[in-house]
Amino acid sequence: MRFASLLVLVGRDLVRTRGALATSGFGIAAATASLAFFLSLGLGVRAVLLGDVFPADRVELEPPKAADPGLVGLLLPQAWPGISKEQVESLERLEDAKHVYPKLRFAFPASARGGKGVLGRDVGTSELPGDGIEPSLVAAELPEGSPPFEDPLLRATKACSANADCGSDQYCESVPGKEEGLCCDPVPVLVSRYLVELFDKTMAPAHKLPPIGETIVSRANRVVFDVRLGDSLIGKAKTGSPRVVKGRLIGISRRAVDLGVTIPIDVVRRYNREYAGDDAAEKLTSVVVEAKSAAHTARIVAHAQSIGLEPKDTHARDVSLLLSGIMALLSLVAGVIFVVSASNIAHTFRTLVDERRAEIALYRAVGASASDVRTWMLSLAVVVGIGGGVVGLVVARLAAYGADRLAATELPDFPFKPETFFDFPAWLFLGAMGFASLFALLGAISPARRASSVDPVTVLAER
Amino acid sequence: MPSQVIRAEALAKRYEGEQGAVIEPLAGADLRVDEGEFVGIVGRSGSGKSTLLGILGTLDRRFDGKLELFGRDARALDDGAVSRLRGERIGFVFQSYHLFAHLTVLDNVLVPTLFRPSSLDLSRRARNLLEELGLADRMQSRPAQLSGGQRQRVALARALLLRPALLLCDEPTGNLDSETAEVVTSLLARQARDEGAAVLAVTHTRQVLRAAQRALKLEGGKLVAASLDDEAAA
Numbered sequence A: 001m002r003f004a005s006l007l008v009l010v011g012r013d014l015v016r017t018r019g020a021l022a023t024s025g026f027g028i029a030a031a032t033a034s035l036a037f038f039l040s041l042g043l044g045v046r047a048v049l050l051g052d053v054f055p056a057d058r059v060e061l062e063p064p065k066a067a068d069p070g071l072v073g074l075l076l077p078q079a080w081p082g083i084s085k086e087q088v089e090s091l092e093r094l095e096d097a098k099h100v101y102p103k104l105r106f107a108f109p110a111s112a113r114g115g116k117g118v119l120g121r122d123v124g125t126s127e128l129p130g131d132g133i134e135p136s137l138v139a140a141e142l143p144e145g146s147p148p149f150e151d152p153l154l155r156a157t158k159a160c161s162a163n164a165d166c167g168s169d170q171y172c173e174s175v176p177g178k179e180e181g182l183c184c185d186p187v188p189v190l191v192s193r194y195l196v197e198l199f200d201k202t203m204a205p206a207h208k209l210p211p212i213g214e215t216i217v218s219r220a221n222r223v224v225f226d227v228r229l230g231d232s233l234i235g236k237a238k239t240g241s242p243r244v245v246k247g248r249l250i251g252i253s254r255r256a257v258d259l260g261v262t263i264p265i266d267v268v269r270r271y272n273r274e275y276a277g278d279d280a281a282e283k284l285t286s287v288v289v290e291a292k293s294a295a296h297t298a299r300i301v302a303h304a305q306s307i308g309l310e311p312k313d314t315h316a317r318d319v320s321l322l323l324s325g326i327m328a329l330l331s332l333v334a335g336v337i338f339v340v341s342a343s344n345i346a347h348t349f350r351t352l353v354d355e356r357r358a359e360i361a362l363y364r365a366v367g368a369s370a371s372d373v374r375t376w377m378l379s380l381a382v383v384v385g386i387g388g389g390v391v392g393l394v395v396a397r398l399a400a401y402g403a404d405r406l407a408a409t410e411l412p413d414f415p416f417k418p419e420t421f422f423d424f425p426a427w428l429f430l431g432a433m434g435f436a437s438l439f440a441l442l443g444a445i446s447p448a449r450r451a452s453s454v455d456p457v458t459v460l461a462e463r
Numbered sequence B: 001m002p003s004q005v006i007r008a009e010a011l012a013k014r015y016e017g018e019q020g021a022v023i024e025p026l027a028g029a030d031l032r033v034d035e036g037e038f039v040g041i042v043g044r045s046g047s048g049k050s051t052l053l054g055i056l057g058t059l060d061r062r063f064d065g066k067l068e069l070f071g072r073d074a075r076a077l078d079d080g081a082v083s084r085l086r087g088e089r090i091g092f093v094f095q096s097y098h099l100f101a102h103l104t105v106l107d108n109v110l111v112p113t114l115f116r117p118s119s120l121d122l123s124r125r126a127r128n129l130l131e132e133l134g135l136a137d138r139m140q141s142r143p144a145q146l147s148g149g150q151r152q153r154v155a156l157a158r159a160l161l162l163r164p165a166l167l168l169c170d171e172p173t174g175n176l177d178s179e180t181a182e183v184v185t186s187l188l189a190r191q192a193r194d195e196g197a198a199v200l201a202v203t204h205t206r207q208v209l210r211a212a213q214r215a216l217k218l219e220g221g222k223l224v225a226a227s228l229d230d231e232a233a234a
Ligand SMILES: Nc1ncnc2c1ncn2[C@@H]1O[C@H](COP(=O)(O)OP(=O)(O)O)[C@@H](O)[C@H]1O
Pocket: A461, B015, B016, B017, B023, B025, B043, B044, B045, B046, B047, B048, B049, B050, B051, B052
């Protein structure tokens, strides 16, 4: 049948049977609205969670867990396989990777003591694990005015041979390959929010210390503490002689290791070389790969596994799995509405066809073929589906807008509170429209067959 | 030599009635109609005239016997081909009009154009036909607003729109006053004479028979020659 004729016939039906068709399209609209609303909510929340809270466009890679030497590694640093330069370069060459940030763990025992400025008295830890990271990894995160997160040796000028030679805020850092050291600012230290919470909720009350969560950002600069390198409760480093350096807490970072301190990687490299040898200075503990977008992460992980590395953090994967599960569940609800609305369409169309048997026979008598009649009915259903789909999408969009407005005014501020909880990518619109017309079509298949099987001879029997 | 439009041999049709009763309105009917011929068909009520027209017009495809339309075996055509044949070359005028209640008179007449494979603007022709049939001022009316005679003329205009080569009419003047019946009858006759259509009209009225070139009577399931002066009503 010609398209123009189809338009004429379907158009006449829409005018003539608008009530019944609108009713049957209502179900499709409801289904489309809930599908689009739930999916866009899921996508929006996922974008916030994976983009800001647990960024999924970054993945941390490390050697397989079985090779992790754990605490023993501190004493037997050579057993640590680490990540070689070649592996890092291979990752850097990946199309999908935007940046590769190395991470290097302390390969030597260390302990710390300090905190009088904030806590009122010094506290200590007999064991201080730590990570070194590339300063550029956290550059965007640090609040303005905070001390730079970089190797303090870069700015040191004044020569020294012992800590006593430097000001009270500084310490004497040994310079590789030189007799004399240089007076250095304390090493900038970042900690995780997890560590701060742990301290405030369990350690502080137990030891009658004030919580530091509130003040850590504003008063962090005061928290200067001593770090003893090469010596802790577990034991002494194999090489180098223990000495005391200074650290300064400059903030909280999501890139900081959960338990321990996080400092510029060049400092760790220097210390590792001093206390654990060259290999410990060169071979990385892990690398953080920033993907061009979350969509590239999977290929990066696949490549990493092919060169013997494993993704470390499963937070992002867990969250994304959980969200996918919830979205699947809600989509299932929408799917049920779709099925119900398809059967609704089937019912409406069946009634329509039965009422029009005489008319259909007459159309057949003046030249409509069975397939013309079927095409006509199916097209009518698709138009109803598209109409319902458009209405549903508009409703979903308005509901999303309303929900965002409500969230903006009614919900208290919370970390990572987004401006919108919804994401409406183009494929969601197209997909929702596809589902709307598909289910309308499915509902109409049996009535359309019924219509096309009306025998033209019926026209003789009428009246 | 005029070409043959209908060639039917030994047409038979049986209906299974209730409790095994069998009705056989057609039992070995033979018929040949050439182009340009106007044939009247008479017969008692219930003798099978409508059944015959349904078979000849390919509306009814379940029958026994042989049917050639325009030289092609009608039984061998698939639904698509037979529908096209019906739409383009066969016109029907039913006893009870069969108009679409939701369409205007003009749209009713134009319905057959919807199922043509190529588009063709026939609204001029539709208007001309309606004018000729005295319906110039009723083109935008709905069928329900028309009298029986007016409706039958609309149905006739629809049947004639695509200049069918075969026109099948089931008591086309049955519900008309004699004046309107005359208009319809002469239009049918002209269709055969000027357009070369084969026209088959089932009728009870002498008026129509007089316009026809020959008459056939359906009797005992067979078609037999009848006199044109037969007062057809049995
Ligand atoms: N669909 C049908 N089922 C059963 N019997 C039918 C059917 N259509 C017609 N008949 C019967 O076939 C016979 C011929 O009917 P019909 O062709 O309408 O006669 P006519 O048009 O000459 O009055 C009648 O006895 C009628 O009752």
